[in-house]
Amino acid sequence: MKQITLGSTGIQTPQNAFGALPIQRVSTEEAVKILHRAYEGGMTFFDTARAYSDSEEKMGEAFGHMRNKIYIATKTAATTPDEFWRQLETSLHLLRTDYLDLYQFHCVNQCYRPEDGTGMYECMLKAKEQGMIRHIGVTAHKIGIAEECVASGLYETMQFPFSYLSSVQELHLVEACSRQNMGFIAMKGLAGGLIHNSKAAMAYMTQFDNVLPIWGIQKISELEEWLSYMENTPSMDEEISAYIEKEKLELTGDFCRGCGYCMPCPAGIMINQCARMSLMLRRAPSAGWLTPQMQEEMKKIENCLECGQCIKKCPYELNTPELLKKNYEDYKKVLAGEVSVN
Template sequence: MDKVILGKTGLEVNKNGFGALPIQRVSKKEAVYLLQKAFYNGINYFDTARAYSDSEEKMGAAFKYTRDMIIISTKSAAQTGEDMEKDLEESLRNLQTDYIDIYQFHNPAFCPRPGDGTGLYEAALRAKEAGKIRHIGITNHRIAVAKEAVETGLYETMQFPFSYLAAEQDVEIVEMCRRENMGFIAMKGLAGGLINDSACAYAYMNQPQFSHVAPIWGIQRESELDEFLSYQVCPPTLSGELQDKIEKDKKELTGDFCRGCGYCMPCPAGIEINNCARMSLMLRRAPSEAWLTEEWQAKMKKIEDCLHCGKCMNKCPYGLNTPDLLAKNYEDYKTFI
């Protein structure tokens, strides 16, 4: 079973991390079952966030009696130190614990620093001194903010989107973390659902140059968990058929495409941008029937109501021309119905 040391934290985690965003979509009973099955099969790192509705609560129910045997990270998207402290207290209650292993600033538009006027970093330091958090981390989708966070030396972990569709500038963030002995946690290892072969994703992450990378896989179904557990027993290797699939995906998917992160939302016109702007790809990479229902036809038709206000473009961490992507995807979608 492959292990990863999260940089200067010294925390040793399984190469399979459990991303707990999706469990907010299943019942508490189902979520607890999945979390405990993962734990009893060797997964020891679980990542959640205050923003993931009841994900923390479900995790707390699953690990109330095994807390000291796992590593938990959660996040706060608070904009002030006072609000972050409130988030932390709520997370501790939900998780039924008195400490968080890694407490992360959740995709801030800037890099929190001491003295920046927000009080965020100071609040994190106070919580660390009080023993409520053990390590301070940050998550981001923005290259500039991620680079700054690494360069400051203020953070012990970086959580950043990373998969075999990553651009060179993304890979540079991974390498910067290795050089600075900063734990690197890879989110969106399946590129928001665009990568449909988990063996390819796992094999890519398991290459020697990424030995410091700790992927967290978003898991909602037992079948998904079983796939990743099977790779602990028989790790897929990056050769032959898997390499060919990766190269094919890179040709099809690299460039200006929507990753589905949702940071452009909400849309003033009510458009579900994070799905509508990548509909063409989803139609071709998953059974198309699910995307052609009357419900989805109505959602896609809302693209006609786009205000061209530019708000989505301003919030997109990848700098995409979102209205243009929406229009192109809508025209393509109409050829399917």
């Protein structure tokens, strides 16, 4: 596994990092066990966020006694200076540390700049001056906002969804970061669960010297799969390249990544599952998708208000109501036995 340097931060770490969003779904005991094993297996970069419920607290429990051995990145979704400082103090307390290696504006809808009237970038500068944070980063889901942040030269890292299903525009974003000596942190490397071949996913990332993938992990079995690549790192050979090209043909165009930023839905629709049901039925076959409970969830699509809230919230700018309708029609055909998903 090659070591990469995360842009101008100087942070050097294996190109195989830990995304700590999923550990909010397991017990503290299990989370600590997973985090310790990740470190023992060679991972040194751990990414979390204030928004991930108790993820920071669990990381603090795991690493509070060995702070200097790892890199910690977290995020703030604050939009006012007062909230910025409250969230930063909370993160430091829960992570049991007096500094963060990387502090990121979380899922921004604008590129914060000095003297833009918000005071947000000035907060980052002050926190860095006081030694509370060491590097300033940003995360985004909308490509236009991400491009603006990169072009600004104000940030040391960009975190953005990136996988072998990414578009040419997203590849250009990675290249722009490289030219700016800006670290690129790849989230959603498995495209929200649509990619099942971890070997292909890892091989794809190794092509980029400035990309650090953070894999969302909540089970030891998942972790061991990623750790196995520390010694036996897959590379883009002909077989994997052909496999990825086949995947791209199946998953090109608009599809829901399941991020959930569109929720809650005023009509109570479970958008992050229902809007991609057709893909899940075929790529992750499970009797659970066809249970009476899930049928009731899908039926809620009939009550869509066409309010457009989900369209406005979608970071991928999808026509979500239209996706919901298409998935519902396909779902009904599967239930009726008109379409086979085996």
